[in-house]
Amino acid sequence: MATGRMDATMPQRLTTASARAVGTRQTLRALEKGAAEIVFVARDAEERVTRPVIEMCRKNGVQVVYVDNMRLLGQYCMINVGAATAAILRQEPPRKSRASG
Numbered sequence: 846m847a848t849g850r851m852d853a854t855m856p857q858r859l860t861t862a863s864a865r866a867v868g869t870r871q872t873l874r875a876l877e878k879g880a881a882e883i884v885f886v887a888r889d890a891e892e893r894v895t896r897p898v899i900e901m902c903r904k905n906g907v908q909v910v911y912v913d914n915m916r917l918l919g920q921y922c923m924i925n926v927g928a929a930t931a932a933i934l935r936q937e938p939p940r941k942s943r944a945s946g
Contacts, residue, residue, distance in 0.1 A: 876898070
C-alpha cells in the first residue's frame with residue numbers, strides 16, 4: 846500500500862473512472878465490500894471524518910492518495926460541492942458460467 850506523495854495525474858483518474866464512490870459513507874461501503882481500488886482523501890477534511898477511511902485502507906491494503914482540498918476532490922468527482930473522500934472502484938471480475946454436467 847502506498848501513501849503520501851501524490852502523482853498529479855492520479856486524482857484526474859476519478860473523472861474518467863467507470864465507477865467511483867464519492868463521500869465518506871460511500872467510500873466506507875466500497876472498502877467494506879472490497880470494491881475500492883484507490884482511495885482519495887482531502888487534506889483539509891476533518892480528521893474525525895477521514896480517520897475511519899484511512900484506517901480501513903491500511904487494514905485492507907488499499908492505496909491512499911491525498912488531494913490538496915475538498916473543493917478540488919469534489920471537482921475531480923464532477924460534483925459541485927467538496928468531498929472529504931472518494932474512491933475508484935474495481936471492475937467486477939467476469940462471472941464464471943456454471944456448466945451442468
